Amino acid sequence: MKELIDNIQAIQVESPVDKIIRQLKQLIVSGQLKPGDRLPAERALSEKFGVGRSYVREAILKLEFYGLLKTNPQSGTYVSGLGIKVIDSLITDIIKFNKDDFSAMVEARYYLELDSVRLAAERKSSEDIEAIEQAMNDYEAKVNNGESAVEEDMLFHVMIARATKNSVIESMILNLIPDLIKHITENKICGDNRGKAAIEEHRAIFEALKAGDIDAAENAMAGHLDEILQISRADFAAKLLINNS
Amino acid sequence: MKELIDNIQAIQVESPVDKIIRQLKQLIVSGQLKPGDRLPAERALSEKFGVGRSYVREAILKLEFYGLLKTNPQSGTYVSGLGIKVIDSLITDIIKFNKDDFSAMVEARYYLELDSVRLAAERKSSEDIEAIEQAMNDYEAKVNNGESAVEEDMLFHVMIARATKNSVIESMILNLIPDLIKHITENKICGDNRGKAAIEEHRAIFEALKAGDIDAAENAMAGHLDEILQISRADFAAKLLINNS
DNA sequence: TCTCCATATTTGGTAAACCAATTATTTGGT
DNA sequence: ACCAAATAATTGGTTTACCAAATATGGAGA
Numbered sequence: 001m002k003e004l005i006d007n008i009q010a011i012q013v014e015s016p017v018d019k020i021i022r023q024l025k026q027l028i029v030s031g032q033l034k035p036g037d038r039l040p041a042e043r044a045l046s047e048k049f050g051v052g053r054s055y056v057r058e059a060i061l062k063l064e065f066y067g068l069l070k071t072n073p074q075s076g077t078y079v080s081g082l083g084i085k086v087i088d089s090l091i092t093d094i095i096k097f098n099k100d101d102f103s104a105m106v107e108a109r110y111y112l113e114l115d116s117v118r119l120a121a122e123r124k125s126s127e128d129i130e131a132i133e134q135a136m137n138d139y140e141a142k143v144n145n146g147e148s149a150v151e152e153d154m155l156f157h158v159m160i161a162r163a164t165k166n167s168v169i170e171s172m173i174l175n176l177i178p179d180l181i182k183h184i185t186e187n188k189i190c191g192d193n194r195g196k197a198a199i200e201e202h203r204a205i206f207e208a209l210k211a212g213d214i215d216a217a218e219n220a221m222a223g224h225l226d227e228i229l230q231i232s233r234a235d236f237a238a239k240l241l242i243n244n245s
Numbered sequence: 246m247k248e249l250i251d252n253i254q255a256i257q258v259e260s261p262v263d264k265i266i267r268q269l270k271q272l273i274v275s276g277q278l279k280p281g282d283r284l285p286a287e288r289a290l291s292e293k294f295g296v297g298r299s300y301v302r303e304a305i306l307k308l309e310f311y312g313l314l315k316t317n318p319q320s321g322t323y324v325s326g327l328g329i330k331v332i333d334s335l336i337t338d339i340i341k342f343n344k345d346d347f348s349a350m351v352e353a354r355y356y357l358e359l360d361s362v363r364l365a366a367e368r369k370s371s372e373d374i375e376a377i378e379q380a381m382n383d384y385e386a387k388v389n390n391g392e393s394a395v396e397e398d399m400l401f402h403v404m405i406a407r408a409t410k411n412s413v414i415e416s417m418i419l420n421l422i423p424d425l426i427k428h429i430t431e432n433k434i435c436g437d438n439r440g441k442a443a444i445e446e447h448r449a450i451f452e453a454l455k456a457g458d459i460d461a462a463e464n465a466m467a468g469h470l471d472e473i474l475q476i477s478r479a480d481f482a483a484k485l486l487i488n489n490s
Numbered sequence: 491t492c493t494c495c496a497t498a499t500t501t502g503g504t505a506a507a508c509c510a511a512t513t514a515t516t517t518g519g520t
Numbered sequence: 521a522c523c524a525a526a527t528a529a530t531t532g533g534t535t536t537a538c539c540a541a542a543t544a545t546g547g548a549g550a
Contacts, residue, residue: 174338
């Protein structure tokens, strides 16, 4: 029953934008559009694809965000100079990118946070330490008050990421956070005792960071994130079983 | 002199979209718009901000991508349930995110690739090995032919990322690639002998991957990426000097 | 007074129209 | 035949108008 409903919904979800991106990809891999070429005008594309120009613009915007197109005002939109294979790979990935793969997100977060905490231990300033400590205290206050503190937890990690002085790593972690919070809250992944245990783990991370002990910080972070990683991987395995049944 | 020119240009480049995002942020942090609330209608916002609805939609789209807003068709757009602090952090980061910080990109890539190759060594299938080997051969052929092969190099790394079976990590690496290619090509970061040396390094990575030797794969990858990381960090230091002079 | 259905309004989704800047073309002069 | 200036056509940027679905409203019936 459940699968049937899921399938019905799943079929219709291909948005006009994805459809356009798929067609553009086809134009490129079939050689009708070579790297460096100028795209047909937006009007021409919208007519050819049978959709409004808004969608064409949206699709171009998305591909531009990923560095595959470059549009010059009053001139035209150009395909990047990348090779066809790279473009093919990238577009395929953009289309199939799915934020619902939580186990992949949790796992990616796990490794990112280990990298993050190592860099932070190396580069933190005294202001960073203050900000991290503040976030840690906010978390503890809420937990000791019996409240849920998922967001305060995340903020603690964001402050660590900020201390890396690497805006790209910080952005990557930040991008994962809203979905992680949603997933953790909805699935009640953390038991009641988790919050209390996390307090000690946070302190261990903080102390190692403050002392600049890179390996200790990584170990503390790994211990802190290990449980949720294991749960997530178990969830993933369970999901596989259901889908394959 | 230089700074003055930079400032003049910097003032006018704030796109309408960023302006809107900034205002939305202000609405939220000032408490006029609380987490969970519904945004004013797009028309109302466009009128209030004195700009076309397209821009409002574009801004909403961007914030939705980052998980801060959720728009339900024919109903409205809602602020995520995250706390004000988290939302504030995220929006600040979205606005200031700058793809021009190449040293941060190279560094992020360095750590991502180490994680990637470890997972790949653990999880690779025989098809993955084939794809990686194919990419490696393509690269070698071009280099031996005296041609530039930056893209083939990247493709080799993409195939490794794909073997991790983690779509999030794969996406993160893919997102970095277009800008990395651009930067490497423009600045001619790789000397002529680099291409030849990379062939051996690729082979070392490949053999370790094929054998499933996780640590060897990581070491080989670290050696492969170390040079470009060092160059990038030197560039970064030099830039700092110039800007501070 | 409460419930329920018809209707009016508001929503985001979509398409079309308008604009200024750029580029291509023509045309007039040399 | 060639060059230069005027003009026509095309570009992406921006705004506006229209649509179907969802929601709020309000009045009729119980």
